[in-house]
Amino acid sequence: MAEINYPIKLIIADDHEILANGIASMLGKNPEFKICGTATNGREVLDMLKQQPVDLVILDMNMPKLNGIETTIEIKDKFPETKVLILSMFDREGYIQNALDVGVDGYVLKNVNEKEIDSAIYRIMNGKTYFSQDVMEKMANKMRVYGETEGGVKLSDVERKILQFISEGDTSDEIAVKLETSTHSVMSYRKMLLQKFEAKNVSHLIKVAFERGYLG
The missing domain is CATH 1.10.10.10 (Winged helix-like DNA-binding domain superfamily/Winged helix DNA-binding domain)
Incomplete structure (x- = not known):
């Protein structure tokens, strides 16, 4: 189990500014979290990381300039110590599989409650991955439909x-x-x-x- 250095520094990115600020406000109530900023696109996230590295970035999937997948690729390349949690409204196989392919540390849907987001952050910072129940069920169903060994189409x-x-x-x-x-x-x-x-x-x-x- 990885040792967590508190407070856990976070960036929240969502192209809906009100939603990003709402998530930041919600998580900011936890004294073990420090919100280092919010962003409305992936390019802003990368610019912020250059100024101040953080422990974990919470990313929306669909954002302008750089979407969640493209931003994750850049983060994993340039800031490999930074964890990525996707918080998305999309539960389709392709979105989830693409996220898995680029190495996200977690994927939860926007219908989860505050407690589950907290749990996802702690689990990821402990060196593990976290996928919400809906996401795991979606991938399990796809594995049953498309074959035991290949749930989704893996793309380079x-x-x-x-x-x-x-x-x-x-x-x-x-x-x-x-x-x-x-x-x-x-x-x-x-x-x-x-x-x-x-x-x-x-x-x-x-x-x-x-x-x-x-x-x-």
Whole structure:
């Protein structure tokens, strides 16, 4: 069990400023927590971390400039000691699987109460992970539907980017320019994405990816 240094320093990020301030006010009542600031997008979070590292960042999933997934990737790369807890209204498989793939330390839904958020923070700071009951049930159900060994579709960072570009209508040539790679490589990734989502064509791929939460 990791030793916790009190107070636990927190940043709260949500694109709804009122909600971010409300969460900060709620958690601020606990003397073992110190709210170091609130943010409305991932870029603000990273700027704040450069000025003052914190123990844990609570992130909304959908934010402008950098969303929860993109922000987590940056945090884990540049501030590896900082923990990340996703607090989201989205319980679809894709959102949860994407969060797991980039190494979040916890994922809870916005319908949880104050006590559960406190518990999530303490558990994460003790070196463990925390996923709310609704999230665990969602992933367990997906494992039963899609197979015992693979609950969700695991995507690399490149695959995730290419899927997004495809959904925006970009051609393989255009994607290759954006990623500074060859058209042949992009076409190979496209074929792999079709296989992973068991899609018949690109239109079907986009439909399935959206329905399962891999596209916002």
